[in-house]
Amino acid sequence: MTNLNFYEQLRAKLHAWAQSSDGKKSKWVEYLLILPDLFYLLAALALDPEIPAKHKAKLGLVIAYIISPLDLMPEALLGPVGYLDDLTLAAYAINQLVNSVDQKIILRHWKGDGDLLQVIRHIIEVADEMVGSGLWKRLSGLFNNP
Incomplete structure (x- = not known):
């Protein structure tokens, strides 16, 4: 399955x-509808030659986590709310990238609605409530190491 096919299937679902x-x-429906656009952004950034390789590796891990049916909140068991961990991890990874590379590079790939920076910061603000503080600490901890 290509990234575009996954994006389209996730969006439709x-x-x-x-x-x-x-x-x-x-209460999370509006947030979950953002996930396909964040996935698209992650894939586009992973292919962008201006993104350093160390960041591409992290982006690849997040993409794999989103695509994988086996994660900390499996969609097969929880339904679409099982994508909340994927959403928070995507927002966290993009936020870290925003703080490390030129924002113009990131923003040129954003196809979603609204201000990307506002969107990801808001997701991060409510991440504890979305997935629970213990899970949020585990997810964000995946990317705290350089």
């Missing part, structure tokens, strides 16, 4: 869920 009764009741 989350939009369909957002229209369901469960999706309409979820």
